[in-house]
Amino acid sequence: MSHVAVIGLGYVGLTMAACLASRRIRTIGVDTDSEKMATLASGRSPIDEPRLEGLISRAVRAKTLQVTQHLGEALRDSEIVFVTVGTPSLPDGSIDLGQVTSASESMGEALREAEGYRLVVVRSTVVPGTCDLTVKPLLEKASGKTCGRDFGLCANPEFLKEGSAVQDMLKPDRLVIGEYDDRSGDVLEKFYRRFYKKDLPTVIRTTPANAELIKYANNAFLATKISFINMMANLCERIQGCDVEKIAEGIGLDQRIGPLFLRAGLGWGGSCFLKDLKAILAFAKGQSIELPILDAALRVNMLQPLWAVQTARKALGSLQGRHVAILGLAFKPDTDDLREAVSVKIIDHLLQDGAIVNAYDPAAMQNARAVFGDKIIYSNTAEECVRDADCCILVTEWKEFQRIQPEDFKRLMRKSVVIDGRRIYDPRKFSARVEFYAVGLGER
């Protein structure tokens, strides 16, 4: 029995399954989405993520990666079962554990039939106490077996970033193992030692609740760091001669601070930061404790995309009937993911103001059509997007946009107002040739 099962084949589960299978670990992926299963069975990736499709197609051909909709079948042959189902937000911001509970019940039923020891590893992001108070009782009830004796349980959060998911899985900064008991932690650590070999990162072994909270504290800290520099960006704009890029450079060289996650911009998007911040705030509320720094980080982030709209209004006066080009729609470069993307907020406000919006993204056009329908115009290239526009807002910092020169904007646009929401353009070069605004750039 040398198989591993991965339950829930979204960004996290699919990346994990493909990486494990690429190193000859026989992996069975389980998902309830039949369309996704069909795509995977043919060796293709249902999500756009660098290197992923290559890994999937090779592993499917080599038969180290198999997929099924039957959890019982997967668990029969697998000693370790990774749970990577989604944990979305409920309307009040708290975590929706529906997928985790339903997967736990199904696993419990499958465990009833299984012979020998199994280890269940919760890799989904779940609030502290979920493994001990939700997953364990459900597994025990459905299986009629006892945690610690018949099966093991670990919380083992995932820290990957969309856009570099494969790289992050293959070279994580650390592994956090929250173990129900020593045996559970030993089995998981041994597995990772086999997988990472000489590249094994630092392993932290702790309680499941600590592991669960480490994941939230991690994302909350990163989100706060970005909101901090965006707050500074807003201050810089009011001070002649100030530029947030220099402030970030100056403080980032302090080793206690570090340079990463100090890029001022239009705020963070994506499926994780907002969801996780809301979940930990709702969880803390349930414990009658406030987390005021996180409240503030959230508030700064809600207002930040509006900077782009306000700047467009400042430059053009009324936006009614004005053509606004949006470069970049995905929540960050190298992904087609539009979940909680700031582009959505910005475009909504522009449309409310009566602007005519034309958008281009190198990867997210298909997803964008599902979000905006016929409310906006879609372009096939950046050049087509900015042609005859009154204003261009750079929303996502894709590499190909860095190559656009101020002369290009000047030549193509009707009125060359360029709003750099991600600080990819050189202010000196651009200000000399177009009407240029950049987040965190004070008057010179």
Ligand SMILES: NC(=O)c1ccc[n+]([C@@H]2O[C@H](COP(=O)([O-])OP(=O)(O)OC[C@H]3O[C@@H](n4cnc5c(N)ncnc54)[C@H](O)[C@@H]3O)[C@@H](O)[C@H]2O)c1
């Ligand atoms: N996406 C990220 O960048 C990221 C990074 C770190 C951690 N996480 C966390 O990892 C978890 C998974 O995230 P994701 O983005 O991969 O989610 P996702 O929503 O993209 O994928 C979840 C998958 O689980 C499947 N599923 C749901 N219930 C199931 C069941 N009972 N049995 C089998 N399959 C089932 C769904 O069909 C879906 O394919 C979440 O808790 C998330 O917060 C995500």
